[in-house]
Amino acid sequence: MESVYKRILLKLSGEVLAGEKGHGFDFDVLNDVCSWVKKCAETGVQIGLVVGGGNFWRGRSSGDMDRTRADHIGMLATVMNSLALADTLEQMGVDVRVMTAIEMRQIAEPFVKADAVRHLEKGRVVIFGCGTGSPFFSTDTTAALRAAEIGADVIFKATNVDGVYDKDPNKFDDAVKYDTLSHTEVLSKGLKVMDSTAASLCRDNNIPILVFNLSDPENIVRAVKGENIGTLVK
Numbered sequence: 001m002e003s004v005y006k007r008i009l010l011k012l013s014g015e016v017l018a019g020e021k022g023h024g025f026d027f028d029v030l031n032d033v034c035s036w037v038k039k040c041a042e043t044g045v046q047i048g049l050v051v052g053g054g055n056f057w058r059g060r061s062s063g064d065m066d067r068t069r070a071d072h073i074g075m076l077a078t079v080m081n082s083l084a085l086a087d088t089l090e091q092m093g094v095d096v097r098v099m100t101a102i103e104m105r106q107i108a109e110p111f112v113k114a115d116a117v118r119h120l121e122k123g124r125v126v127i128f129g130c131g132t133g134s135p136f137f138s139t140d141t142t143a144a145l146r147a148a149e150i151g152a153d154v155i156f157k158a159t160n161v162d163g164v165y166d167k168d169p170n171k172f173d174d175a176v177k178y179d180t181l182s183h184t185e186v187l188s189k190g191l192k193v194m195d196s197t198a199a200s201l202c203r204d205n206n207i208p209i210l211v212f213n214l215s216d217p218e219n220i221v222r223a224v225k226g227e228n229i230g231t232l233v234k
Contacts, residue, residue, distance in 0.1 A: 003045035004226035007120060009147035010037070010049045011140065011157045014081050016214055018055035025055070025084055034088040036217040037125065040224045041094055046120040048150055049127045051085060052139040053077025071135035075102060078139060082129035083107070089125060096125045101133030101142075113149045120150060140198035148205040155207055156223050157194070158214035163231035164193050181233045183209075193233060202233070209233040 016033070019026025041047055056077035057070075082098045089096045097119045098108035108129060109115065119126045131142045140157075147155050161169060162177070166189075169175040178191075183203030186193050193199060193211055202209055212219050212230030222229050 003040070003043040003224045005045055005153040005224060007046040007150065007152045008040075008048070008224065009143055009150070009152040009155045010047060010220070011143040011155060012049065012051045012214070013159065014052035014054035014056065014077065016055075016158065016160070017051070017081055017084070023055055030084060030088050032217050033214070033220075034085060034092060034094075036220045037089065038092050038094050039221050041123070041125055043224060044123075045224055046123070047125045048116070048120065048146055048152060049082075049085065049125060050139055050143040050146060051078055051081040051127070051129075053081060056080060068135040071131075071137075075130040075133070078131060079104070079107065079129040082127040086127055094125055095123060096127065098127045098129055101128070101130040116146075116150055126150075138195050138198065140194040141201065144194070144198040144201040144205075144207065147207050148201065152207065155202065155209045156220065157209055157211045158220065159211060160213065160215065161211075162213040162229075164191055164211050164233070166191070178231050179228075181231060183233055186233055193231075199233075 017025055017030055019029040053074045057074050079100060086096045086098045099111040099116055100108045101111050103110045116126050128146050131137060131139050132145055143155055164178045164181060165175040167175045183199055186199050187196060210223055210230055210232050212223055219229055
């Protein structure tokens with residue numbers, strides 16, 4: 001199997017790692033996802049990975065808590081997920097590094113672009129934790145930012161739906177799926193691909209986004225091979 005991409009940024013939601021439990025880790029899901037990440041790495045594609053923290057913490061559901069503090073808790077949740085992914089990948093024999101936007105040297109490397117690129121060039125999977133390191137920015141925006149910084153060819157956004165629809169397919173039977181979209185269409189139509197900050201960053205830096213369903217983790221490999229799955233935003 002050969003990859004059609006040299007370097008990708010894979011964005012996973014934290015909820016994916018919880019599986020049907022809805023909270024914490026489902027280790028069967030964790031192993032399944034990491035096994036397909038390993039298969040992708042074995043093709044020679046360079047993989048950066050950003051994971052959310054929603055299986056532990058949803059900042060927007062924190063009530064009256066200060067938004068900055070709530071977002072800092074969310075950043076720590078992404079680090080827990082990053083470490084779990086790293087440990088699972090390492091047990092599978094994958095060379096991996098965790099880099100965080102907020103320094104915690106006893107746990108992970110601080111994010112430095114040049115170091116991240118060097119790891120990628122050496123064939124290591126690099127997992128980016130702590131979001132952007134600043135409150136008020138989502139992990140979608142982190143994915144767009146890191147993709148721009150490392151020069152990724154594409155962002156793979158693995159979600160719980162099989163692409164982008166004109167409205168919520170879980171609520172509307174007549175929802176229509178898009179095969180391709182432009183970044184400008186995503187913004188003008190208010191489509192829930194990524195938040196507007198992330199979508200704008202991708203548009204301004206000409207980074208394509210492939211949105212696909214992770215209920216079948218093999219879709220990661222299909223995406224790397226360039227198969228026609230999901231919705232491509234370009």
